[in-house]
Amino acid sequence: MFYKPSRIIFAFAFSFRFISVQAQSQQPDSAVIRHIFREALTQGKSYENLRYLCTQIGPRLSGSAGAAQAVTYTKKLMESYGFDRVYLQEVMVPHWVRGEKEKAQIQSTKGRQMVPICALGGAVGTGKKGIKAQVVEVRSFEELRQLGRVKVQGKVVFFNRPMNPAYIETFMAYRDAVDQRGSGAIEAAKLGAVGAIVRSMNLALDDFPHTGTTRYEDGITKIPAAAISTNGAELLSRQLKADPNLAFYFKMNPETLPDALSHNVIGEIKGSEHPEEIIVVGGHLDSWDLAQGAHDDGTGCMQAIEVLRLLKALNIKPKRTIRAVMYMNEENGLRGGRKYAEVALTNKENHIAALESDAGGFTPRGFSIDATPNKIAEVARWKALLAPYGLNNIGAGGGGADIGPLKNDKIALIGFRPDSQRxxxxxxxxxxxxxxxxxxxxxxxxxxxAALVYLIDKYGL
Amino acid sequence: MFYKPSRIIFAFAFSFRFISVQAQSQQPDSAVIRHIFREALTQGKSYENLRYLCTQIGPRLSGSAGAAQAVTYTKKLMESYGFDRVYLQEVMVPHWVRGEKEKAQIQSTKGRQMVPICALGGAVGTGKKGIKAQVVEVRSFEELRQLGRVKVQGKVVFFNRPMNPAYIETFMAYRDAVDQRGSGAIEAAKLGAVGAIVRSMNLALDDFPHTGTTRYEDGITKIPAAAISTNGAELLSRQLKADPNLAFYFKMNPETLPDALSHNVIGEIKGSEHPEEIIVVGGHLDSWDLAQGAHDDGTGCMQAIEVLRLLKALNIKPKRTIRAVMYMNEENGLRGGRKYAEVALTNKENHIAALESDAGGFTPRGFSIDATPNKIAEVARWKALLAPYGLNNIGAGGGGADIGPLKNDKIALIGFRPDSQRxxxxxxxxxxxxxxxxxxxxxxxxxxxAALVYLIDKYGL
Structure with missing residues (x-):
């Protein structure tokens, strides 16, 4: 486009001239929030810190060397910002390793085709020779049960219900499809299947298999379970129509090792008036082993650290204690979140609010709040202050996995909600x-x- | 993240079960809009149509072979959808060609370094030997004028004021910086400069020079003007600090050819009750020559066509005439937009609203409206219907360049406003x-x- 002036966009802008940040009490909230956004957009450190985490450390599944390096890195990073206290909290975590790269092949009357798969987190292996079996394709557990043991026994069950693209909010599509990944292996094994292949939880068609935790149940045979890329799922489905007796071969040999010692990483700025009241902001430091864990959840960790850095850089001295927590093991155990809540209970800590960022580093759209109606209404009163920054969706909703264990009658659990399309x-x-x-x-x-934490700190909740 | 349920996101979702689309009059507006979004997300054609435009046709600057191919393609595409009428509107357009790839080099005491530049649209050339001169760096026209003729004469003026990253809405940052590109060559020439080098209008630091129109003024010498990548600008600025007498060499030889015949491409669905009342929706078909013109503005064109396709696919029969227009020559002349308005006036056409998409194909955030306060209030009354789809910013603002010439007391000019961050x-x-x-x-x-067009058609404006 060529330049065209627009009045509406003036509403979301602010002046470029420098306004020194005075003590917060002397300034209206709107000015303080403006300073926070200006500092983040002109001097923000999240992006470069994330670059280091992703490209210099990379994958960091619980128990891995990457996870340990990420603990060291974020501790040093917070120390370098001069937070009042930076410390580690020990936590024992599951230690699952993928082993050698998985292989999978469709063997039909048309020939043999490799397809991209990856073992689901926590899955057992196929043995070194792999498994070769016929395939039954289903869209739901109901459909699987109707097939019955006769048609399922000895076969690989292929769960191929796509995420529903019609949702505006993609987390709803995830909610509706993820039972296949979480429980597919259990439901298939109940009917004697020898393996479970699950269409990746991905709204796009591409060649990346998407992992994630699968569960097993006591008394039900543990069978190997893997994700297949969405393109691979489409191909397998087409081939099955042409040749229902085709064989699917796959080999994966992950292992579950003994639990390992790891850590939550915690940094805090001590409150000036009510240090005993804690506002915690966090993300999870572990990631799946396949990726750099950028959006899941390097972004949340770097944003949590940035919240404290922004307050300090702008000389905003919180009344309450503000704590950034990098939780360990959200992906396959939630041990870090549970440990943090357990220690908080033991130490009789008073958390008034917990904010979690674990939905990606996309343009902010709002916050979802899990708290009493009164507290939700309190937060909603700040809508006018937050709307100029695109934060339009503020209301009741889920907080987040890692902060869930903190739940009680007094705390507000808050989920940061960025745009979910990608x-x-x-x-x-x-x-x-x-x-x-x-x-x-x-x-x-x-x-x-940071803007929300500033408001909660100033007015309480 | 792991799965965690959230109440807030329920608000933005809708059921997956199929609901057949009945005649629109029998359904509440909320249901019709839901159908529109469902159809777009499950059966939408914009993306694959855009793939063709970008990858099979590509750059399409006015007068180029690509522009002519894009005219043919979009005409055939709309015909294939069975719109009631598809036709071309002749328009003479400027025909500027870049010529061979530009070269630029910093020649300092530290050695010689190539930097990425591109001629600005409409610029004159340097001659085959190029131009070599000393450089004066400025941040504003005011600073340039204060330097005066003595310090500028015979030199290249380097305009290096960055876009202001502190704005939330990036179009504001563009507005504040683009005078350098539009008028830099004029202001530099007034003081005897031999060339103008302008920092690219880009909020990120990278190696792509960003072109765009530059202007000349009668009576002022036309001097060559080019954009330099943001990384190149940073480098040049650093080198100038180390060696203020360094030489900048650049060569570019674009040409302005005689005006060429081109076309606006128009498709329409005829209104069932008030065919004489027209609602037009559009984007511009031309792009700069350097790129595929995906976000600028292939997306707008494909969305405009999609609006009509969606209405047809859902069997929504508009009362008024809905017209999709691919305007030619927005980038360097606006001849298409002017021609369309001229013909509308000649034919005494009654346009009640014009909607333009020319801010990229990003997540929708709202609409900005250039119309009487009454009409703006009318549109604002639909906020509750549009908010579930993330359309929170609806209010007074600019319409768009191509629809600007249609302006009168009766029409509502409306700009589609997606997220502007990228x-x-x-x-x-x-x-x-x-x-x-x-x-x-x-x-x-x-x-x-399409949802907005549906509402305007149903209720008028």
Missing amino acids: YFEVHHAASDTFDRVNQRELELGGAAM | YFEVHHAASDTFDRVNQRELELGGAAM
Whole structure:
């Protein structure tokens, strides 16, 4: 486009001239929030910090060397910013390793074709020779049960219900499809299947298999379970129509090792008036092993650290204690989130709010709040202050997995909600890399979180 | 992230079960709009049509073979959808050609370094030998004038004021910086400069020079003007600090050829009750020559066509005439937009609203309206119907360049406003390619436009 002036966009802008940040009490909230966004957009550090985490450390599944390096890196990073206290919290985590790269092949009357798969997290292996079996394709557990043991026994069950593209909010599509990945192996094994192949949780058609946790149940045989790329799923489905007796061969040999020692990483700025009241902001430091874990959830960690850095850089001295937590093991155990809540309970810590960023580093759209109606209404009163920054969706909703264990009658659990359109193209896949993150979108998210933390700190909840 | 349920996102979702689309009059507006979005997200055609335009035709500057192919393609495309009428509108357009690839080199005490530049649209050339001169760096026309003729004469003026990253809405940053590109050559020539080098209009630091129109003024010497990549600008600025007497060499030999015959491409669905009342929706078909013109403005064209296709696919029979227009020559002349308005006036056509999409194919955020306060209030009354689709910013603002010439007291000029964070990274540069467009974001935009057109058609404006 050529230049054309527009009045509406004036509403979202602010002046470029420098306004020194005075003590927050002397300034209206709108001015403080403006300073927060300006600092993030002009001096924000999330993006470069994320670059290091993704490209110099990379994958960091619980128990891995990458996870340990990420603990060291984020601790040093927060120390370098001079937060009042930076410390580690020990936590024992599951230690699952993928082993050698998986292989899968469709063997039909038309020939043999390799397809991209990856073992689901926590899955057992096929043995070194792999498994070769006929395939039954289903769209739901109901359809599977109707087939019955006779048609399923000895076969590989192929769960091929796509994510529903008609949802505006892609997390709804994930919610409706993810039972296949989480419980497919159990339901297939109940009927004697020898393996489960699950269409990747991905709204786009491409060649990346998307991993994620699968579950097993006591008393039900553990069978190997893998994700197949969406293109691979389409191909397999077409081939099955042409040759229902085709064989599917796959080999994967992951292992579950003994639990490993790891850590949550915590940094805090001590409150000046009510240090005993804690506002926690966080993301999870672990990622799946296939990717750099950029959007899931390097962005959330770097934004959490940035919230504290922004407050400090702008000389905003919080009344309450603000804590950034990098939770370990969200992906395959939630041990970090549970440990944090357990220690908080033991130490009788008083958390008034917990904010989590674990939906990607995209343009901010709002916050979803899991709290009493009164507290939700309190947050909603700040809508006018946040709307100029695109934060239009503020209301009741889920907080987040890692902060869930903190739930009680008094705390507000809050989920940061960025635009969701692109998230599931990279989620849990090798495509979740640093170059898929946009600098401005990421820094805006950290500023949005800092603005909310500023308001909660000032007015309480 | 792992799966976590959220109440807030329920609000933005809708059921997957199939609901047949009945006659629109029998359904509430909310249901019709839901059908529009569902159709776009499950059966949308914008993305694949854009793929063809970008990858099979590519650059299409006015007067080029690409522009002519794009005219033929979009005409055939609309005919294939069975619109009631598809036709071309002749328009004479400027015909500027870049010539051989530009070269530029910094020659300092530290050695010689090539830097990426591109001629600005409409610029004159340097001659075959190029120009070599000392450089004066300025941030504003005011600073340039203060330097005066003595310090500028015979030199290249380097305009290096960055776009202001502190704006939330990036179009504001563009507005504040683009005078350098539009008028830099004039202001530099007034003081005897031999060339103008302008920092690219890009919020990111990278190696792509971003072109765009530069102007000349009668009576002022036309001097060559080029854009330099943001990384190149940073380098040149650093080198100038180290060696203020360095020489800048550049060579570019574009030409302005005689005006060429081209076309606006128009498709329409005839209104059933008030065919004489026209609602026009459009984008511009021309692009700069360096890129595929994906976001600028292939997306707008494909969305405009999609608006009509969506209405037809859902059996929504508009009362008024709905017209999709691919305007030619927005980038360097606006001849298409002017011609369309001229013909409308000659034919005494009654346009009640004109909607333009020329801000990229990103997630929809709203509409900006240039009309009487009453009409703006009318549109604002539909906020509740549009908010579930992320269309939160609806209010007074600019319409768009191509529809501007239609302005009168009765028409509502409306600009489609998607998320602006990523736009200026690709705008007018070789990076504006199909792979930078996200399918869901693009299709959501077309649906947003169709929903608004549906409401305007049903209720008038």
